Amino acid sequence: MNKNPIRLGVNIDHVATLRNARGQNDPSVLRLMFEASDGGAQIITIHLREDRRHIRDEDVHEILRHSLVPVNLEMALNDHILDFALKSRPYSVCIVPERREEVTTEGGLDVIKYKDKINQYAKVLKEAGISVYLFIDPEKEMLRHISPDYVDGIEVHTGSYANHFHILRERERELEKIRMVHDLSQDLGLEFHAGHGLNYHNIREFLVFPQLKEVNIGHSIISRALSIGLKNAVREMKELII
Ligand code: PXP
Numbered sequence: 001m002n003k004n005p006i007r008l009g010v011n012i013d014h015v016a017t018l019r020n021a022r023g024q025n026d027p028s029v030l031r032l033m034f035e036a037s038d039g040g041a042q043i044i045t046i047h048l049r050e051d052r053r054h055i056r057d058e059d060v061h062e063i064l065r066h067s068l069v070p071v072n073l074e075m076a077l078n079d080h081i082l083d084f085a086l087k088s089r090p091y092s093v094c095i096v097p098e099r100r101e102e103v104t105t106e107g108g109l110d111v112i113k114y115k116d117k118i119n120q121y122a123k124v125l126k127e128a129g130i131s132v133y134l135f136i137d138p139e140k141e142m143l144r145h146i147s148p149d150y151v152d153g154i155e156v157h158t159g160s161y162a163n164h165f166h167i168l169r170e171r172e173r174e175l176e177k178i179r180m181v182h183d184l185s186q187d188l189g190l191e192f193h194a195g196h197g198l199n200y201h202n203i204r205e206f207l208v209f210p211q212l213k214e215v216n217i218g219h220s221i222i223s224r225a226l227s228i229g230l231k232n233a234v235r236e237m238k239e240l241i242i
């Protein structure tokens with residue numbers, strides 16, 4: 001069991017996906033944002049994608065204006081989105097890879113290939129007072145190319161852990177890869193976060209990392225909210241991670 005408090009970031013992109021399906025303002029992203037923080041979300045996470053398939057520019061403005069908790073903006077290495085982030089100033093940014101064809105963020109950032117661009121983005125964001133995180137696959141090699149001067153930490157991609165959760169040996173193999181990244185992140189002075197595919201069934205076994213500071217969870221919480229409401233769905237998740 002993790003003895004450190006872990007912040008719960010709730011990703012509300014899917015509220016916007018549902019709203020956009022009918023082109024009106026129902027469900028209201030803002031109303032659900034308040035329900036999430038009422039339920040105990042300590043971070044509101046949103047991904048402004050290049051194709052604006054869910055969250056849109058005006059949502060980001062409204063969320064930043066009204067949120068009672070810090071807002072974490074996920075963004076790709078895109079100069080327009082970088083300008084947008086610098087102007088709108090979320091609490092933190094998590095840089096993610098983005099492919100238009102993907103259903104959701106499918107893999108981590110290639111820190112080796114995009115090292116210069118990542119450093120350039122991280123430097124200006126940091127200078128603007130925005131904390132910077134990188135979404136990476138659980139591969140130790142990636143961490144060695146991160147500059148702790150500009151980057152505050154990493155969010156490790158837990159999709160593979162989630163996909164292999166039900167086969168014990170495979171789950172343990174995934175946890176071991178993540179453990180190596182967790183340990184190295186501490187040696188490098190990088191904060192350790194996690195996200196993707198985490199749900200009510202697999203979260204507890206994930207809490208073995210003593211320095212885990214934040215988890216970002218979207219799909220499972222929003223799905224559960226259809227049955228019990230978002231406030232209760234967030235509360236249930238909070239009870240599991242405390
Ligand atoms: N973290 C990052 C960087 C993501 O891109 C996503 C998906 O938008 C999440 C966390 C949340 O993943 P899920 O919706 O599977 O909980």
